[in-house]
Amino acid sequence: MTILSADRAVTGTAKAFAVLNPADESVIAAVADHGPDDADRAVAAASEAAGAWAARPARERAAVLLRAFDIMMQRQRELADLISRENGKSHADAMGEVAYAAEYFRWYAEEAVRVRGELFDNPAGTSKVLVSHEPIGVCVLVTPWNFPAAMATRKIGPALAVGCTAILKPAAETPLTALAIAEILAEAGLPEGVLTVLTTRSASAVVDRLLSHDSVRMLSFTGSTEVGRHLLERASHRVLRTAMELGGNAPFLVLRDADLDAALEGAMIAKMRNGGQACTAANRFFVHESVVERFASELATRMGALTVGDAADASVDVGPLINEAGRRKVQELVDDAVARGARVLTGGSTPDGAGYFYPPTVLVDVPRDARILHEEVFGPVAPIAAFSTEEDAIGVANDTIHGLVSYLYTEDLRRGLALAARLEAGMVALNRGLVSDPAAPFGGVKESGLGREGSTEGLHEYLETKYVATNW
Template identity: 60%
Template sequence: MADFSLSSVPDLPLDLWVGGVERAASDGGRFDVLDPATGKVVASVANGTVDDAMACVEAADAAAASWAATAPRERAEILRRAFELMTERADEIAHLISLENGKALPDARGETAYAAEFFRWYAEEAVRASGTVMTAPSGANRILVLQQPVGIAVLVTPWNFPAAMATRKIGPALAAGCTVILKPASDTPLTALLMAKVLADAGVPEGVVSVLPARRSGAVVSAMVHDPRVRKLSFTGSTEVGRVLLKEAADQVVNCSMELGGNAPFLVFEDADLDAAIDGAMIAKMRNAGEACTAANRFYVHADVAEEFSSRLAERMRALTVGPGTADDTQVGPLVNEESAAKVDELVRGAVSAGARVVLGGERPDREGFYYSPTVLLDVPRGADILGEEIFGPVAPVLTFTDEDDAIAMANDTEYGLVSYVYTRDLARGLRVSERLDAGMVGLNRGLVSDPAAPFGGTKQSGIGREGGHEGMLDYMESKYVAVSW
């Protein structure tokens, strides 16, 4: 799509989407959305207020009973139609993601396809909210268990996957029979607003879906989770913010799902297929320029192959084309904002000061926009700050090991437990190590774990609950037990 601009999406809402109706913010406020490739304004959208948040809750409450009573097959057909509409509009959605997020078009196209799959998967799952019936062990009665929608759900999504994180929450919530209010990241509200339009075109009734862009995120989310009609909060974002929201949700004992930070280790043993390991590292590290909670953050490579692995990884990363996300030949786009680029630069400088050796990159390129050069660091000292934080950029710090137990101990030495990656030709070792890694997901000889049909989530401070798979819909349902005799 040459010369993409917002005029290429004429039906894109730029105001609030309150229960299926586009409207201005109650105080008339707006905020700007920037192109990370230039730092320039590409759009202005309505800036939701607490009053607007309450209007969204009102709309969700008014539609809740009828949507919960809607036949599962009817909900499924609407979700299936949403999948088809996203597929038909895939190119413009990808370009819109690139424009506001900065990610390269190949990544944006991949995200669009991945995002659409959540609507297709939950179209299939909507009719499978199975209950159970059994005889009580005493024989006195039957135990009947029903699955019912949890209620109004507030969905808070991050900027790094503006389409996929929205559909990963909206899909199971609608399949379960919940009405929803989506609060997208203020860096990337445009994709979320287009998702609202897609869902409306697919037949979602008024009131079932609201989208509330707002710079005052804390105030509007707090107001909603303190409304007794709201019974679910699903958040994807940093562990720091997740802790705050869990405290907020405790006041009304709101059901919470939290997909929080990650610090993924990538283990390469001496017997690994290095071709496969390099391919996997390029996916696990460079997908979305490293701006992913699943991104490989720490590379632990056996000393026998560390030099070769690092040099080959640097060679592959050096060959990547850096540029605006919307350009057809770009493979690595800018980071989302100036704060992100500055943080990556600070982490790399700290590692180098501590003794790390720069194999590739290590600096911000001299150009406008929020870029950071693809970077490989070798001999990173244990304890360096870059190993304890999510880098969220195209930087691969490499450490060496010689002992399996030591590698596992280093991999587990973090408060996070989202995903780990393991490369070895020895299947017994691979499974043994996978069992010992304290993470909710493991990529064994694979650099990509995300799949709409699989339960996505972590251990420790990487979150609570699972998204995707059958479990993802159950997170939006409550089990009701009926004791009955017949």
């Protein structure tokens, strides 16, 4: 067993923990199991490096990110193989994630040189208003297992671009991708201490220690709403800047006049990306009663034809879920829906054998009180319920504490835009199954989070605004 660490990983502890392949539960590698004392060292390194990195010209910081983008794309297949092994993601999905993740480095390399302030006369004409933006300082970045590359670069990119230093705490299930990205950044010229990776099974203790340091000024977290609530409370003790990308419960609305072929294509993308293990995954399908049977039947045919297996095989469409606990919850939600009257059109039962596999599943006639319409399923299950009116569709779509993304299919653009305005979500995919884009602001409303990632807005999460009043 090999203990892995990157040049930008703290290695002061002798302990280690195993990283498993969810396809067969075998041990891939072992990584350092960092603790609170390592967190102290990480903050010290980030604090020491902060001044020099912030003072670097934006063009130099951008050059590091651009080199990292190039290296990631040169090693796309290698990184994809790593993601598939520790995450279980299909080969095609993993290749797509690497390209998507690398694009955050390129996007923020381009944005790094465009951080502008403003200068104007105050309305009374008595002074000048000079506004500038400065890096916030040391940032703690906490990322999940479902997109181990993209969730890391989406935070690292803007933080480094504006001159912050950062400490990345990846999920214990998928630390290898984070370490590989740290190594790439080091190869691209990132100075020592600017980025530190802490791999740990003691996430709560390590993050709590990180947030206790005065020099830490920002926390960016992607994960469950439950953990996000705890971290917001913890961050409030020191009034830290927070950016939270939390849970989702995305509705997928198919109106009477929708192009069903397009809607089915979009449903496959929105539901099956990473086997349904995505906060943006379509979680609740609401289809007009006039087309629900056809839509459900054809979706079941498409999902039932997908190949399930070890992602090491490039022909496999759907890999395993991340662990047994996740698979058990998926089965519980399916069983609850069936017990309440839902019909299984394909899938619906846990297979025997090694690995955390679950078959693509389509349920129809799902009652409104089924748990699966109210809880994030995080698996390859499409629960379908019918609606009769647009008012009904909007009502059930918005009937959730979450508001990350909504999907809407209609041939009438005017109707689509009008309904999109009424959907309580930070993002709406109109006649599209994919919403994520590094150039677009990613984030939700209600209990799906605070702030935005991606776009120019994501850059400003890592900046403080300074106003100087003066005359000349």
